Amino acid sequence: MIRQPIITVMGHVDHGKTTLLDRIRNTAIASREAGGITQHIGASEVPLDVITRICGPLLEKMNAKITIPGLLFIDTPGHEAFTNLRKRGGSISDLAILVVDITKNFEPQTYEAIDILKEYKTPFIIAANKIDLVTGWRQQPTHSFLESLSRQSQQVQADLEAKLYELVGKLSEAGFSSERFDRVGDVKKEISIMPLSAKTGEGVAELLMFAAGLSQRFLGARLDIDPNEAGSGSIIELKEEKGLGLTLDVILYNGTLKSSDTVAFATPEGVRTAKVRALLKPKALQELRESSSKFYYVDMVSAAAGIKVSGSGFDGALAGSMIMSTKAKDYEAQISGELKEAFTTDSQGIILKADTIGSMEAISRLLKGIGAGVSKKGLGKVTKRDILDAFSIRATDPNNAIILAFNVPIDEEAAVEGQASGIEVIRAEIIYKLIDDYKAWIDDAKKREREALERSLLFPGKIKALPNSCFRVSHPAVFGIEVMAGRIKPGYLMMKENGDVIGRIKEIQDNGIGKQEARRGESVAISMEDITYGRQIGDNDMLYTAIGSDEIRALRYKYSQLLDMEDKDLLDALSQINASAKNAK
Numbered sequence: 001m002i003r004q005p006i007i008t009v010m011g012h013v014d015h016g017k018t019t020l021l022d023r024i025r026n027t028a029i030a031s032r033e034a035g036g037i038t039q040h041i042g043a044s045e046v047p048l049d050v051i052t053r054i055c056g057p058l059l060e061k062m063n064a065k066i067t068i069p070g071l072l073f074i075d076t077p078g079h080e081a082f083t084n085l086r087k088r089g090g091s092i093s094d095l096a097i098l099v100v101d102i103t104k105n106f107e108p109q110t111y112e113a114i115d116i117l118k119e120y121k122t123p124f125i126i127a128a129n130k131i132d133l134v135t136g137w138r139q140q141p142t143h144s145f146l147e148s149l150s151r152q153s154q155q156v157q158a159d160l161e162a163k164l165y166e167l168v169g170k171l172s173e174a175g176f177s178s179e180r181f182d183r184v185g186d187v188k189k190e191i192s193i194m195p196l197s198a199k200t201g202e203g204v205a206e207l208l209m210f211a212a213g214l215s216q217r218f219l220g221a222r223l224d225i226d227p228n229e230a231g232s233g234s235i236i237e238l239k240e241e242k243g244l245g246l247t248l249d250v251i252l253y254n255g256t257l258k259s260s261d262t263v264a265f266a267t268p269e270g271v272r273t274a275k276v277r278a279l280l281k282p283k284a285l286q287e288l289r290e291s292s293s294k295f296y297y298v299d300m301v302s303a304a305a306g307i308k309v310s311g312s313g314f315d316g317a318l319a320g321s322m323i324m325s326t327k328a329k330d331y332e333a334q335i336s337g338e339l340k341e342a343f344t345t346d347s348q349g350i351i352l353k354a355d356t357i358g359s360m361e362a363i364s365r366l367l368k369g370i371g372a373g374v375s376k377k378g379l380g381k382v383t384k385r386d387i388l389d390a391f392s393i394r395a396t397d398p399n400n401a402i403i404l405a406f407n408v409p410i411d412e413e414a415a416v417e418g419q420a421s422g423i424e425v426i427r428a429e430i431i432y433k434l435i436d437d438y439k440a441w442i443d444d445a446k447k448r449e450r451e452a453l454e455r456s457l458l459f460p461g462k463i464k465a466l467p468n469s470c471f472r473v474s475h476p477a478v479f480g481i482e483v484m485a486g487r488i489k490p491g492y493l494m495m496k497e498n499g500d501v502i503g504r505i506k507e508i509q510d511n512g513i514g515k516q517e518a519r520r521g522e523s524v525a526i527s528m529e530d531i532t533y534g535r536q537i538g539d540n541d542m543l544y545t546a547i548g549s550d551e552i553r554a555l556r557y558k559y560s561q562l563l564d565m566e567d568k569d570l571l572d573a574l575s576q577i578n579a580s581a582k583n584a585k
Helices: 017-025 048-061 083-092 108-120 145-149 154-173 204-218 331-342 357-369 384-396 412-421 431-456 549-557 565-584
Strands: 006-011 042-047 070-075 095-101 124-129 178-180 191-195 232-241 245-254 256-258 262-267 270-282 295-298 300-302 305-311 322-325 350-354 374-379 402-406 424-428 461-472 477-488 493-495 501-510 523-528 542-545
Touching (some): 017 070, 017 204, 042 048, 042 305, 048 070, 048 204, 095 108, 095 204, 124 154, 124 204, 145 191, 154 191, 256 270, 262 331, 270 331, 300 305, 331 357, 350 357, 350 384, 357 374, 357 431, 374 384, 384 402, 384 412, 402 431, 412 424, 424 431, 461 565, 477 542, 542 565, 549 565
Parallel strands (some): 006 070, 006 095, 095 124, 124 191, 350 374
Antiparallel strands (some): 232 322, 245 305, 256 300, 262 270, 262 322, 270 295, 270 305, 461 477, 461 542, 477 523, 493 501, 493 542, 501 523
């Protein structure tokens, strides 16, 4: 049997992935997603007759014939580092469509998608979307880009060309040779760029034709399947359906699944099996997340397909994990291995709670990418136990004493405990916001940590007593100084160039206003007890922060990140002063 190719749609948030599929399906899935972003993989089948109807004139013009039964589109989540779900999509994909907003070019998630495609060696084409936003573009009643382009002004064509070659440049930086699809000499060596508008439909004909043509031309035996092989797929969602009970939305990517089969799947407690009661397929051009009235019953389904599986005993099935027919000899080992990998934690890190195993894996990977670990993972709501665990972490690792909660609630008891203990829970329904909020929290935590550290440490400083700036001779002495290097703070003990300690700074003022610190270049007044101006210190004298050898070593080697080159030079000078004073004694 020849199966339909699996086409993964990837790209940056808001570049038009779901809108493109909506244009083909005539649906509006995007409007129902949180923030307009597809957060879980969706699957849509586009049958051969639809492709033929849209591409008809082009197929005749190019004397092309489509032999595959259709295309199965997988709509991937929109965040740059929703890597595990997207990598799972990439690993089972025959071809990818990377959607790029032609008015914005490459953005962070575009680069991430490129990395995924490179890693899995998945062939891809670029959908250069939003050509309708090119200044002066006039929409044409056609699905063909080339036909529409021929009716645009010379200026519009030139502007579009310039934007396309910006894309060519970015792809070149990523290591790919590319060209507009109709000028590609060798599709095996060059990436085809398909200009289109998901909003108007212009260019959709060429996109579908190329996706189908490239698939059947280059995939060959990869599209051949053995209908007797046990089916395996990925669970998209666990859903309660009226009249059906608990069902599983599944992307079947290998073999055949029958309505009489028993399937195995992952649960938090391990691998479980359940008898399939019914298999349902979405009607043509309907998306897998639509209501059950848009499905029809089938006795068997062969890859590749998006299907709904009805049966008893599906409670606890983990969305984002593998599902297999028990006819496969090693089904338990495969599923157990995947489950173990998904829940692997780090020795140090934050606490993560998510709605699905796919989300959990994806966020874990993203956190790893920014150098953050996950010490505890779980599915479902944030509990009091999670708060207590985070509180325990704070004792030894304050920067990891936080809980990230993706698309899950916080139970009432946990919320009360969190408020009482000061443990923060960052919640979001959109992954990129969750990660951005976490980064902001980390930045604030590091800033607070640095400020606290700087308040506790004794830093090097060098000051000069300004001439004719003594306001009080003693009890305390008040005089003007300029900070020549480093910094000074109230409480700093000061010494002369010969190492003699003369007194401690009591206050620092600038025009009568108290300051907690003065840095190089600032001229301020300071007060010092136990000295008399004109005896221990006079005009133009230099004073240094009195720092011992042990403190100097700690600053150099333990806290060097808090010092600039001037600070380090000043420490060298202080070391010499200390050494000279010691020798003099």
